[in-house]
Amino acid sequence: MxxxxxxxxxxxxxxxxxxxxxxxxxxxxxxxxxxxxxxxxxxxxxxxxxxxxxxxxxxxxxxxxxxxxxxxxxxxxxxxxxxxxxxxxxxxxxxxxxxxxxxxxxxxxxxxxxxxxxxxxTVELTRIYKNLADKFETYDQQKNHDAIVKNPSEYAEYLEIKKEYLGAIGKAKYTQQIAQARLNAIEPGINKMVLEFGDTKLTKDIISKYQPTDSQVIEALWIFGEMKEEQWVGKTMKEVSNSYLGMARRQAKGDALTSHYNLDLVNRKDVDNPNDxxxxxxxxxxxxxxxxxxxxxxxxxxxxxxxxxxxxxxxxxxxxxxxxxxxxxxxxxxxxxxxxxxxxxxxxxxxxxxxxxxxxxxxxxxxxxxxxxxxxxxxxxxxxxxxxxxxxxxxxxxxxxxxxxxxxxxxxxxxxxxxxxxxxxxxxxxxxxxxxxxxxxxxxxxxxxxxxxxxxxxxxxxxxxxxxxxxxxxxxxxxxxxxPKLSAQDIRTILMETVNKNEQLKDISVAGGxxxxxxxxxxxxxxxxxxxxx
CATH class of the missing domain: 3.40.50.200 (Peptidase S8/S53 domain)
Structure with missing residues (x-):
């Protein structure tokens, strides 16, 4: 991915x-x-x-x-x-x-x-889960029992995969709900600031001296402390809004669930046969x-x-x-x-x-x-x-x-x-x-x-x-x-042997630099x- x-x-x-x-x-x-x-x-x-x-x-x-x-x-x-x-x-x-x-x-x-x-x-976890679920969770209970008896180790793998898969679903839903709540809290105030500031190019001085009375605007002002200065200094409030709210909306959408985790695998008909x-x-x-x-x-x-x-x-x-x-x-x-x-x-x-x-x-x-x-x-x-x-x-x-x-x-x-x-x-x-x-x-x-x-x-x-x-x-x-007369192995070795070393990277990589x-x-x-x- x-x-x-x-x-x-x-x-x-x-x-x-x-x-x-x-x-x-x-x-x-x-x-x-x-x-x-x-x-x-x-x-x-x-x-x-x-x-x-x-x-x-x-x-x-x-x-x-x-x-x-x-x-x-x-x-x-x-x-x-x-x-x-x-x-x-x-x-x-x-x-x-x-x-x-x-x-x-x-x-x-x-x-x-x-x-x-x-x-x-989908992610690979979903594909593996679906394949195993098709084998061990059919509508035929006798068929399920027979599959478990014949494939105990694979069934054990399935239980582990299922736990991880459902955990991923839960985490994705939680993240999505938090993102939506965040969007609901800041969007009204940001929209009001867009109207108030118009085409004004923002500066640190303008924002530091800004004293709004509207509670929704005050509740949204914290985003300037979260963003890096280069993300808003010299930009209009509309530009800031488009960038910040655009990201917030993407995080709040449910695409992560439908595209990555659901069981309806993307239809690859006429593309290729994934199993071939x-x-x-x-x-x-x-x-x-x-x-x-x-x-x-x-x-x-x-x-x-x-x-x-x-x-x-x-x-x-x-x-x-x-x-x-x-x-x-x-x-x-x-x-x-x-x-x-x-x-x-x-x-x-x-x-x-x-x-x-x-x-x-x-x-x-x-x-x-x-x-x-x-x-x-x-x-x-x-x-x-x-x-x-x-x-x-x-x-x-x-x-x-x-x-x-x-x-x-x-x-x-x-x-x-x-x-x-x-x-x-x-x-x-x-x-x-x-x-x-x-x-x-x-x-x-x-x-x-x-x-x-x-x-x-x-x-x-x-x-x-x-x-x-x-x-x-x-x-x-x-x-x-x-x-050009060097080999691929030569290039690999050269790049590894000529790094600028640093103690911070010493124990977390081969070359340490x-x-x-x-x-x-x-x-x-x-x-x-x-x-x-x-």
């Missing part, structure tokens, strides 16, 4: 780290040089200066973004989208004979051959899809156009890095079958790095994903994946897809799992980020990340290991595109010279 952390408050400590942090523009902090600023960015500019001095020329490289879709016509992405030159757009013919018709910018495994896409799906794990050729060429916010943001972190003086710039450091969009992740849990096929598609069509900013708690067909991991490694492809946003130790609370089998053995030597770091050196691990001294390899910037967003010319700040993963994938692309492009290219240069590569 492409889980984002959309509303977090970050407390910055007093002292050197805070002073340095405040001097770094928030929109670009994740490119920072730690030694110069005290901010753990990926050090993009210094890396590019080093490459220029050493006369290292870049080679084209393709990064597959396995996600919700990418808005390929976005102003800051369109020049850096992968184009399948062997395919003639829109002619309805599989020109390159790869099994996928009109796959110009990538492919969608979340739709029909007629171009009808879906965006919502060997099926490969399904979906359509709409690699954007109906809701591409997550994937578009991820793509921009990797390879937003450099040097155009708009939006953001990718951590890959140049316009030679092209984005291939493979729609894999719905609003709900991704299917193992779709994940495996997305990996095969991206690898077979030339991607050298795959970014996978998604994950889930259950993976009933994990073996086919592991096989795809091995396939990618055998083809010399690096997989970079998010650690997840539950603030859990994923050494014990498994976050799928995982690179470890139950016996602890590693599936692939070309997978990097990424935790999320912040711009605050005193509180470096993002509060939401998963961790694990075995299962999380490195950390990358993942809090308050500014990048492309659907709407052609839109950009937003988002938080999550979903953002940290592409930050690192971009660094991998920067290094590999300038040192945040990736650094400059140190990585320095190490790549050393290896090239040692191996006498050109």
């Amino acid at each position: 492409k889980k984002l952390v959309l509303a977090l408050s970050f407390a910055f400590s007093i002292g050197f780290a805070q002073a340095q942090t405040s001097e770094v523009p928030k929109e670009t902090w994740y490119h920072s040089d730690f030694e110069q600023t005290g901010v753990y960015g990926v050090n993009t500019e210094k890396a590019l200066d080093f490459l220029k001095k050493n006369k290292r020329k870049s080679q084209p490289i393709v990064v597959g973004v396995l996600d919700s879709g990418v808005e390929h016509f976005h102003e800051d992405l369109k020049a850096n989208m992968w184009i399948n030159t062997k395919e003639i757009p829109g002619n309805g013919i599989d020109d390159d004979k790869n099994g996928y018709i009109d796959d110009v910018h990538g492919w969608s495994f979340l739709g029909t051959a007629k171009g009808i896409n879906y965006n919502d799906d 794990l060997k099926e490969k050729f399904y979906g359509n060429s709409d690699s954007n899809g109906p809701e591409a916010s997550h994937g578009t943001h991820v793509a921009g972190i990797i390879s937003a156009v450099r040097g155009n003086k708009i939006g953001n710039e990718g951590t890959s450091g140049g316009n030679h890095v092209k984005i291939m969009s493979v729609r894999t992740v719905p609003n709900g849990d991704e299917r193992d079958k779709d994940v495996a096929n997305a990996i095969y598609y991206a690898v077979d069509n030339g991607a050298k790095i795959l970014n996978m900013s998604f994950g889930k708690t259950y993976s009933p067909n994990k073996e086919i994903v592991w096989n795809a991991f091995k396939y990618a490694a055998d083809k010399g492809v690096l997989i970079v994946k998010a650690a997840g946003n539950s603030n859990e130790d994923i050494d014990t609370h498994i976050h799928y897809p995982t690179n470890f089998k139950p016996d602890g053995t590693t599936v692939s030597n070309a997978v990097l799992t990424i935790g999320a770091s912040t711009r605050n050196a005193d509180k470096l691990k993002a509060a939401f980020s998963n961790y694990g001294i075995k299962s999380v390899d490195v950390f990358g910037p993942g809090a308050e990340i500014y990048a492309t967003y659907p709407g052609v010319d839109q950009y937003r700040f988002l938080n999550g290991t979903s953002m940290a993963s592409p930050a690192v994938a971009g660094v991998a692309a920067l290094v590999w595109s300038h040192y 945040v990736v650094d492009s400059y140190k990585a290219v320095q190490r790549a240069e050393e290896i090239y010279k040692q191996r006498k590569l050109k």
Whole structure:
């Protein structure tokens, strides 16, 4: 699931780290040089200066973004989208004979051959519960009894799954009711303030001196203490209302229950048969899809156009890095079958790095994903994946897809799992980020990340290991595109060995630090010279 952390408050400590942090523009902090600023960015500019001095020329490289879709016509992405030159757009013919018709910018495994896409799906917990409930809770009591007697261990699993499922339902209902109560309490007062302030641009002085007499307005004023200043300073009250109440309404809606937890699974008729794990050729060429916010943001972190003086710039450091969009992740849990096929598609069509900013708690067909991991490694492809946003130790609370089998053995030597770091050196691990001294390899910037967003010319700040993963994938692309004779395993090792270490990350990740492009290219240069590569 492409889980984002959309509303977090970050407390910055007093002292050197805070002073340095405040001097770094928030929109670009994740490119920072730690030694110069005290901010753990990926050090993009210094890396590019080093490459220029050493006369290292870049080679084209393709990064597959396995996600919700990418808005390929976005102003800051369109020049850096992968184009399948062997395919003639829109002619309805599989020109390159790869099994996928009109796959110009990538492919969608979340739709029909007629171009009808879906965006919502259930979580894996729901699917497992439904399958087991169909077996053990039929209308025929004798049939139920026989199933229990024949499958006692599976029945025990069912009871555990049922408890977890119903607990999730209860939690979702509670959260929804709280959100609705919150909305009811603040909406009348906010609406009155919209009328009162009109087109006035808000400032801290205006709000601090504001003395309303209306009780509903007074009851709603606390939202200014909850929001960060940049969310309301310089904006009209209507803009604040649209943003704040929009989020509150989404939280109060019942979609979480109907889309994620109910027993009526999304109808995938004419899309593919989820139970046919060997099926490969399904979906359509709409690699954007109906809701591409997550994937578009991820793509921009990797390879937003450099040097155009708009939006953001990718951590890959140049316009030679092209984005291939493979729609894999719905609003709900991704299917193992779709994940495996997305990996095969991206690898077979030339991607050298795959970014996978998604994950889930259950993976009933994990073996086919592991096989795809091995396939990618055998083809010399690096997989970079998010650690997840539950603030859990994923050494014990498994976050799928995982690179470890139950016996602890590693599936692939070309997978990097990424935790999320912040711009605050005193509180470096993002509060939401998963961790694990075995299962999380490195950390990358993942809090308050500014990048492309659907709407052609839109950009937003988002938080999550979903953002940290592409930050690192971009660094991998920067290094590999300038040192193309290195292997995927080389790139993985280089990124892990050249982190900026920090005691806060020492016991919660393998490398114990945040990736650094400059140190990585320095190490790549050393290896090239040692191996006498050109």
